[in-house]
Structure formats: C-alpha cells, structure tokens
Amino acid sequence: MPSCHRVRSWIAAGAALGLLVSLGLPGCGGSEDSSGGSGASGGSGASGGQGDAAPPPDSSTADANPSDAEAGTDGGGLAPVHVPWESKFHLLPQDSAGFSILVPSPDSRIVYVSASTGDDTSGKIYAKNSPELGADPFLPSGKIQPFKTIAKALTNARSGFPDWVLLQRGDTWTISSTVDAISGRSPTERSLIGAYGKAAARPLVRTGTATGVRFWKTIRFSAVVGISFYAHQRDPDGADFVGFGQVKTPSGFWVYADDPKTPAATVLIEDCSFRFYSNNVVQGPSPSQDIVVRRCQMLDDYSTSSHSKGMYTHGASVLLEENLFDHDGWYKQSYVTLNDPAEGQATFFNHDTYFTNTGDTIFRRNLFLRASSIGNKFTANPPGTTDTVMAQNVLLDNNLYVEGEIGVSAGGNTDNDNGYRFKNFIIRNNVLLDIGRGRPTNRSLGWGIDVNDWDGGEVSGNYFLHWGSAQVKNIYALSVIGNTRQVTIVGNVVHGLDSDKYAVTIDAQPKEQLVFSENQLQFSGGTMKLVDSAYLAAGTFTKNLYDSGASSAPFRAGGKGVDFAGWQAAAGDVGASFAALGYSDPGRTVESYMATLGKPATLDAFIAAAEAQSKQNWKPAYTAAAVNAYVRAGYAVPAP
Numbered sequence: 001m002p003s004c005h006r007v008r009s010w011i012a013a014g015a016a017l018g019l020l021v022s023l024g025l026p027g028c029g030g031s032e033d034s035s036g037g038s039g040a041s042g043g044s045g046a047s048g049g050q051g052d053a054a055p056p057p058d059s060s061t062a063d064a065n066p067s068d069a070e071a072g073t074d075g076g077g078l079a080p081v082h083v084p085w086e087s088k089f090h091l092l093p094q095d096s097a098g099f100s101i102l103v104p105s106p107d108s109r110i111v112y113v114s115a116s117t118g119d120d121t122s123g124k125i126y127a128k129n130s131p132e133l134g135a136d137p138f139l140p141s142g143k144i145q146p147f148k149t150i151a152k153a154l155t156n157a158r159s160g161f162p163d164w165v166l167l168q169r170g171d172t173w174t175i176s177s178t179v180d181a182i183s184g185r186s187p188t189e190r191s192l193i194g195a196y197g198k199a200a201a202r203p204l205v206r207t208g209t210a211t212g213v214r215f216w217k218t219i220r221f222s223a224v225v226g227i228s229f230y231a232h233q234r235d236p237d238g239a240d241f242v243g244f245g246q247v248k249t250p251s252g253f254w255v256y257a258d259d260p261k262t263p264a265a266t267v268l269i270e271d272c273s274f275r276f277y278s279n280n281v282v283q284g285p286s287p288s289q290d291i292v293v294r295r296c297q298m299l300d301d302y303s304t305s306s307h308s309k310g311m312y313t314h315g316a317s318v319l320l321e322e323n324l325f326d327h328d329g330w331y332k333q334s335y336v337t338l339n340d341p342a343e344g345q346a347t348f349f350n351h352d353t354y355f356t357n358t359g360d361t362i363f364r365r366n367l368f369l370r371a372s373s374i375g376n377k378f379t380a381n382p383p384g385t386t387d388t389v390m391a392q393n394v395l396l397d398n399n400l401y402v403e404g405e406i407g408v409s410a411g412g413n414t415d416n417d418n419g420y421r422f423k424n425f426i427i428r429n430n431v432l433l434d435i436g437r438g439r440p441t442n443r444s445l446g447w448g449i450d451v452n453d454w455d456g457g458e459v460s461g462n463y464f465l466h467w468g469s470a471q472v473k474n475i476y477a478l479s480v481i482g483n484t485r486q487v488t489i490v491g492n493v494v495h496g497l498d499s500d501k502y503a504v505t506i507d508a509q510p511k512e513q514l515v516f517s518e519n520q521l522q523f524s525g526g527t528m529k530l531v532d533s534a535y536l537a538a539g540t541f542t543k544n545l546y547d548s549g550a551s552s553a554p555f556r557a558g559g560k561g562v563d564f565a566g567w568q569a570a571a572g573d574v575g576a577s578f579a580a581l582g583y584s585d586p587g588r589t590v591e592s593y594m595a596t597l598g599k600p601a602t603l604d605a606f607i608a609a610a611e612a613q614s615k616q617n618w619k620p621a622y623t624a625a626a627v628n629a630y631v632r633a634g635y636a637v638p639a640p
Contacts, residue, residue: 081397085360090187104128105162112146113153114168123147162189170199174206179213184221195226206232209248215255223268231276252277257284264288273297283314294321302331302344310352317360325352329372346372346440364397365624371404379412380421387419398429400624403438411452420455429461431628436472445474453482460490468498477503485512493520508534523548524580532556543575588634
C-alpha cells in the first residue's frame with residue numbers, strides 16, 4: 001500500500017509531561033482492582049496479521065523501556081478502572097498476548113479464501129474435524145482447496161450458524177461492493193470473517209470508494225478479525241486515486257440497527273485496519289448493544305462534502321480498547337476558509353470519535369492522535385425544550401490524547417440551559433499532550449476536557465501537559481459549565497500550559513456539590529493563571545497544590561482577580577499550598593519516550609510503530625498504557 005499522506009505542521013518542541021502518584025479515590029465512581037486485568041480487555045486468537053507496512057526493525061514483542069514499564073494489569077503499571085456496565089459486554093477468553101480466542105463449533109462450516117491460489121469452482125467447505133485442517137484451523141496442516149473470491153465464499157456461510165470464512169494472510173482482493181457480515185448463533189458461537197496462514201501481513205481488502213464491511217440491521221453474534229480494509233481509490237497518494245470529486249463517503253465498518261425487537265448486538269471487530277474511509281459508524285433508529293472494537297486502527301478518514309470521524313455512533317453501547325485513531329476527519333490542514341471541506345480539509349465538525357446519546361460505554365487504553373478537532377466528542381440531545389439525561393454511564397480510562405484542538409468534550413450539542421444531559425461520566429487516568437499544536441483547522445485553541453450539564457461524574461488522575469504557544473493562546477485544561485452537580489475533580493496534574501488564560505474555569509450557571517481537591521496546577525515561571533470560579537460553595541476546594549509566575553492575581557473568585565490569600569479567603573481551599581513541587585523529570589514527551597527505546601525521537605516514528613501493530617506484531621511498548629506510564633513517572637516529587 002502506498003504510504004499515507006500526512007500534513008506535518010507540528011511544532012517540534014520539548015514538552016513537559018507528567019505523573020500523578022497512583023490514586024486510591026474512594027467514592028469516585030469506579031473501583032481500582034489490583035488483582036487482575038480489565039474484564040473488557042482482550043483480542044483475537046482467530047486471526048491477526050502484521051498490517052500493510054513492513055514491521056519496524058525491533059520485532060520483539062518485549063520492546064519496552066525496562067525502567068518505566070512497571071508490572072501491572074494493563075502493561076503500564078496502572079490497574080484498570082472497573083465499572084458495573086462492563087458486564088454487559090460479552091468478551092471472549094484471551095491468549096497470553098491479550099487477543100481473543102475463537103474456537104469453531106462441532107457444526108461450523110470453515111471456508112477458506114485465497115486470491116492467489118483459490119478457485120471458485122473447486123473450493124471446498126470444511127468441518128472442524130476435517131483432516132486437512134489439523135489441530136488449528138487458522139494454520140491448516142494439510143492441502144486445502146480455497147475459494148478465490150470473498151463473495152463466493154460468503155455464499156457458503158449460513159446465517160444463525162457459527163460459520164467461518166477465512167482469508168489468506170498476505171493476499172490482496174480488489175472489490176467494488178461491501179463485505180456483509182452474517183449472524184452467528186450465540187456470544188460464544190460467533191460467525192467469523194478472519195484470516196489464516198503463516199504470512200505476517202493481514203489479508204488486504206481494497207474496496208475502492210465502497211464501504212468495507214457491513215453489519216446490517218439484525219446482525220448478532222458476529223466477528224470480523226484480522227483484516228485490513230483500504231479505500232484505495234480515496235487515498236490521494238495512491239496510484240488509483242479517483243480525484244477529490246469522486247471519493248464519495250464510504251464507511252470502513254458500518255453497524256446499522258433498525259429493529260427494536262432485535263437490535264444489532266454482540267459484534268466484535270478486532271485486529272483490523274481501516275484506512276482512508278469517510279467514517280466508521282454504529283447507528284440506526286434502534287440501539288446497538290455490546291459492540292466491541294479492539295486493537296484496531298482507524299486511520300486517515302476524511303470527507304470532501306460532509307462530516308467525517310474516525311468513529312461515529314448514535315444510541316450505542318460500545319467498548320473501545322487499545323485502538324489507534326490517527327489523523328481522522330481531515331486529509332489536509334484548513335487553508336481556504338474555516339470549515340470548507342474541499343480536498344478533505346480539517347473542520348471543527350470532524351473528530352477522532354463522535355458519540356451521541358451513548359450509554360454503557362467504555363474507552364480504555366486507546367491512542368487518540370491528531371484529530372481534525374476533538375479527540376472524543378460526546379453529545380446528549382434532548383428531543384424537546386427541557387434538558388433531560390440522554391447520555392450516561394461512560395468511562396474513559398488510561399487513554400492517550402496527542403494534538404487535535406480539544407481532548408474530550410462532553411457537553412454538546414442541543415442544550416436548553418435548563419437541566420442535566422449527561423450522567424455518571426468517569427474520566428480517569430488519561431494523559432493529554434500538546435493539544436492544539438498541529439492546528440488542523442488553523443485556529444488558535446487548545447482545550448483539554450469540557451464538562452457541561454453533568455448529573456454526577458468524575459475527572460480524576462488525568463495529566464494535562466505541554467500546550468500553548470505564540471500561535472495557540474486560547475487554552476485551558478478543564479472547563480466546568482452549565483447545570484452541573486455531584487462531580488468530583490481530584491488528583492489531576494496540570495503542567496506546562498503556556499498562555500495568560502486560566503487553566504480551570506467554573507462558570508456561574510447552577511452548580512451543586514462539586515469537589516475540587518488535591519489537584520496540582522503548576523506553572524512555575526510561566527504566565528498561565530490558575531482557577532477562575534464563580535462557584536465558591538464551602539468545602540468545594542481543598543488541598544490543591546498551586547504555582548504560577550502569573551501576575552499578583554492568578555485566581556479569579558466570583559469575577560474578581562485575587563492572589564492566593566484572597567483565593568483561600570473566598571474559596572476556602574483548606575490545606576492548599578502555593579509553591580513549586582519540583583517534579584523529577586517533567587520534560588517527558590512522546591518524542592523522548594521514543595528516544596528511550598533507541599528509536600527516532602519523533603511523533604511520526606511513534607505513530608508508524610503504532611500503525612504496524614497487529615496480532616502478528618504486537619508490541620506493548622507502542623500502546624497508550626506504556627507511554628502514559630512513562631509520562632507519569634516524570635511527575636514524581638522527590639522526598640524532601
């Protein structure tokens with residue numbers, strides 16, 4: 001596959017990155033469990049593949065920085081956060097590398113497909129115990145007779161049965177129509193479109209300007225594992241590019257539900273790559289449940305005529321785990337007028353992910369990189385003129401966000417300004433770096449996390465690090481606005497932001513029972529201001545650790561600029577201090593992390609290594625958990 005075009009307008013600079021001591025946060029909406037991995041982690045034993053690019057020279061899966069890759073259930077020394085709605089996802093057993101294990105049933109049909117050696121007239125259907133298969137149907141030991149085309153092979157798979165269609169690794173198909181997944185029998189007896197053979201590369205399905213794979217209407221108990229889907233005629237750097245006027249708006253994967261009695265449910269998409277589509281979509285008039293996307297790559301999505309995201313959902317319950325979202329929503333930096341999508345320009349409507357009216361959803365250990373605008377956008381849109389909760393039970397746990405314009409926004413879009421729209425959102429242990437640096441839309445903003453109209457939730461243990469520049473001055477780490485109550489903001493680290501704005505803002509709309517405690521806002525020698533809060537209820541602010549080189553009034557309390565003493569008088573903040581903490585190594589960046597691995601010290605090099613991840617080439621060093629652990633370790637405070 002031709003190498004992907006990337007607009008490289010980043011500002012290469014050293015960065016301040018950080019660590020918070022591992023949190024034990026009682027009553028913060030999710031318990032730490034040091035005894036085991038997340039119930040929502042896993043991967044595919046069914047197929048894998050190395051992807052479309054050659055693996056980097058360091059092919060060992062143990063390629064991690066030995067000084068920072070502490071033992072832990074997530075590979076990064078930090079136990080995952082567990083929540084009650086985890087149990088709603090039907091996760092398969094996992095192998096030692098964390099990929100899902102799929103096993104055929106006694107009555108499964110197993111159909112092989114090879115573009116290089118197959119024949120649709122002589123292809124055969126096999127059973128689990130067929131002697132040609134040997135002990136492992138993914139590595140058949142005898143001579144098999146594959147079909148040549150995916151379409152013909154799929155005609156032999158039965159809806160409602162655990163039938164498998166396996167594509168040969170290293171082979172390429174060029175098709176003009178969508179691959180349609182089929183339903184299996186149960187959560188443990190799934191239909192499968194997967195891969196077989198010893199080659200390193202995943203099977204590559206080139207779909208031109210068509211959608212890659214579709215889970216249509218009442219599809220249930222289905223898995224697509226270990227396939228690369230490539231909209232090759234939409235790749236502007238590819239030999240087959242059809243021109244910006246002809247690229248259409250296909251999806252890499254599309255889950256569509258239209259029957260309330262039989263919603264789309266129990267879908268696994270794992271170890272797949274989707275390149276140069278317009279979106280990846282889970283939607284429909286009916287809800288979609290138990291949708292699991294893990295260890296996949298959603299790359300280079302763009303549109304010339306409409307909105308584009310790495311993933312869009314409506315009314316869905318989704319687990320996203322250890323995926324890579326990169327450069328989604330744009331092909332090139334905005335250069336005409338703001339929000340002109342011509343030639344795939346970045347707009348502020350386009351994001352890595354866009355989830356509307358979602359519930360029972362988990363984002364865990366994903367890489368959200370270089371979004372057109374927002375890394376994760378959540379909206380809750382009430383149908384009438386009274387705000388009501390439309391999105392609830394969402395966990396963002398130990399993800400890494402780099403560049404884009406905004407890290408996480410949980411506040412759009414329809415807001416009547418008279419109630420709550422989001423309930424029980426938990427944003428814990430994430431790392432946000434260099435927000436705003438790439439300036440995809442050419443705007444000058446870098447915003448961290450937006451909290452708007454929340455009825456209960458938590459923002460804790462997150463790191464907001466290293467953004468702001470001469471070009472990017474409209475910045476903050478955290479904004480709490482709207483009708484918001486019972487939100488705990490505790491143990492966050494904010495460091496290295498460069499502007500004269502306030503790092504944290506809390507507006508004057510109705511607030512109740514907020515807790516802002518034990519946060520570190522550290523800007524020694526800088527001009528970044530600290531907290532601007534119209535909400536000053538007793539007991540809200542406690543034990544925060546501040547420092548700033550800003551003016552004599554780095555706080556604003558009830559609209560009035562004040563110094564630290566004035567802040568304590570107005571806000572309380574019992575146990576707070578104003579002094580530099582002296583972090584051990586706050587200059588850590590993605591770039592410096594790569595240097596510890598002996599690799600080129602660039603973000604591009606990290607992304608290239610992350611894109612090469614697959615079951616055949618899985619390296620924990622190039623995951624969010626590993627980078628986040630390295631960054632956190634730089635924010636230890638030496639003992640006095």
